Each structure stands twice: as C-alpha cells, then as structure tokens.
Amino acid sequence: MPGEIDKVRRWVDDAKRVVVLTGAGISTDSGIPDFRGPQGVWTKNPKAEKLSDTRYYMADPEVRKLAWQSRLDHTAWKAQPNAGHRALVDLERRGKLHALITQNIDELHQQAGNSPDKVIEVHGSMRRFMCWGCGMRGPMQKVLERVRAGEEDPACRDCGGILKSDTISFGQELVPEVIDRAMRVAADADVFVAVGSTLQVYPVAGAVDIAKAAGARIVIVNAQPTPYDEAADAVLPGSISEVLPAILGSGARSTM
Numbered sequence: 001m002p003g004e005i006d007k008v009r010r011w012v013d014d015a016k017r018v019v020v021l022t023g024a025g026i027s028t029d030s031g032i033p034d035f036r037g038p039q040g041v042w043t044k045n046p047k048a049e050k051l052s053d054t055r056y057y058m059a060d061p062e063v064r065k066l067a068w069q070s071r072l073d074h075t076a077w078k079a080q081p082n083a084g085h086r087a088l089v090d091l092e093r094r095g096k097l098h099a100l101i102t103q104n105i106d107e108l109h110q111q112a113g114n115s116p117d118k119v120i121e122v123h124g125s126m127r128r129f130m131c132w133g134c135g136m137r138g139p140m141q142k143v144l145e146r147v148r149a150g151e152e153d154p155a156c157r158d159c160g161g162i163l164k165s166d167t168i169s170f171g172q173e174l175v176p177e178v179i180d181r182a183m184r185v186a187a188d189a190d191v192f193v194a195v196g197s198t199l200q201v202y203p204v205a206g207a208v209d210i211a212k213a214a215g216a217r218i219v220i221v222n223a224q225p226t227p228y229d230e231a232a233d234a235v236l237p238g239s240i241s242e243v244l245p246a247i248l249g250s251g252a253r254s255t256m
C-alpha cells in the first residue's frame, strides 16, 4: 500500500479541484458509531431504527419521547474532529478542496475548520432542529434545553407543530437542490475521494459515476469493500485517520 499512498498523493498534489465524499467511517475515530456496521447502532438495537423513521415519529408521541431522549444522549455532542477531518481542512487551506459532500449529520467537518460553504450536507444536520408544521429551523441545543427542563415532546412555539432534527430520516425525501449541487460539483472534480462511505446509498453514491464519467480519478478510502472498488483508480483500505493525512496533507511526504 505505500506505493498506492504515494501515487494518490501525487494525484492530489497535481489536482486543482478535489471533491471529497464522506460517510460514517470518517467519524468512527471520533467515537460516533456508524449505523449499519458490525458495531452499528441499528445492528445492536433494531428498535433504534424506528426512531429515525418519520412514519412512526409523526404518528406516535412515545416514539418522539424516545427520540428526544436519544438526541440528548447522542455521542456526537462530546465528539471532537479527528486527524481525518483535519486533513480535509489542510486540503482546503492548500486551495484544492472544491467541495466536501457529506452523508454525516455531525458537523465535525465545520468544527474541524472547513468553511461551511464548502460542505454539502446531503442528510442534513443533527445540530439544527426543524418544525414539521412551519418549516422553522434553529439550533438543536435550544430544543434540547426544553427537553432537559422536562418537556418530553416539545412542540413548535410558533405553530404548535412537531419538531425533529433537521436531518433526512427514513421515509423523507432528500432535498433536490442539495443533491443537484452535490452532483454538479462531482462533475467538476479532477480527483474524487470517497471516504468512509459504503457507497450503497443512492443517489449520493451516483456522484462517483458522475465524477468518473467527467474524467476524474476515483480514490476510495474505506475499511470494507465497496461496490465501486472495481471502478476506482485507487482503493486504500487502511485507517482513515492515518490515510487521509498521508494523501491530502501539506506536510512532509509520507514515509509509510
């Protein structure tokens, strides 16, 4: 693999527009479990999946009460960005990061220091709430304060509507403008790096096809095989928080 690392590093050094797609795998080193992996939230507790299904959430106050409790306890509130996130900040400082498409809802990219306008959150953010009735959005912590103060299922103060996190749950449509933007930036890439994503969720995984069709080199950094490994120009299965600094960083050349 050292040869592969150096090869990809040269591609990035020569690139003008690197587009990165990140999934849950980049945040596991920050202590945020993924959903479908062996240690995943849904693998260990299938009931948890109900909490993120809008049909149950809208219909059943008991599901919402459980959902608010699990939001209070979410590991992401204490999570810190790791070396993988920081490598993407480094890439932006080098002027090479065209866009950062993320399937994650933890905002660790912004916390690490990537500009919010570079980050395309295709599944929304758990750090914001939204009202199902009037569409109002705001900081999640404001609603969590109400839950801590004893409201088990806080309603919108403007319209009385049901509140939830501003994330795309099961049974909910993706936001077309956001997906369109992700696909447009993918077509601009000269190097496209997919990190910590199983690349099994569409339409987002289709960004890889678009980048490849537009002539980008495709690099996959993921612990497990993905359906795109065959189509990729390089596949790096190592630890994300070690591989990303080695291929994206401005520091001394890798000695791995």
Ligand SMILES: [Zn+2]
Pocket: 131, 132, 133, 134, 135, 136, 156, 157, 158, 159, 160, 161
């Ligand atoms: Zn409302």
